[in-house]
Amino acid sequence: MRCRVWHHDRPGKAKTAALWSPDAEAYLCDxxxxxxxxxxxxxxxxxxxxxxxxxxTAxxxxxxxxxxxxxxxARP
Incomplete structure (x- = not known):
């Protein structure tokens, strides 16, 4: 199980994308x-x-x- 928060470092953008389980494609909002x-x-x-x-969730x-x-x- 992994949890990470990713930040865009582009100027003028305060966007983040949070990832709770890459294998499950389950994302959390910022x-x-x-x-x-x-x-x-x-x-x-x-x-x-x-x-x-x-x-x-609720x-x-x-x-x-x-x-x-x-x-x-064999792996794909």
Whole structure:
């Protein structure tokens, strides 16, 4: 799990983009990324052969899934 905040260094632009999970394509807005947060990880084994991330906020639930690759499977 990674969390990073990226800033554009171009003059005249105060734009940031916050990234909470690159693999899940789940992004946070600047306000929430820079204000701080508590991330709670709940591990639920399910034998599905994939890793799924659910981003749950007060008004929205977003689910992303990625198949689990083994060392014997070729990478794209």
């Amino acid at each position: 306000e929430h990324a820079l204000a701080g947060a508590t991330i709670t990880l709940l591990y639920e084994p399910n034998r599905s052969g994939e890793i799924a991330i659910r981003v749950i 008004a929205h639930v977003e689910r992303r899934a990625t198949p689990i690759r083994t060392d014997t499977e």
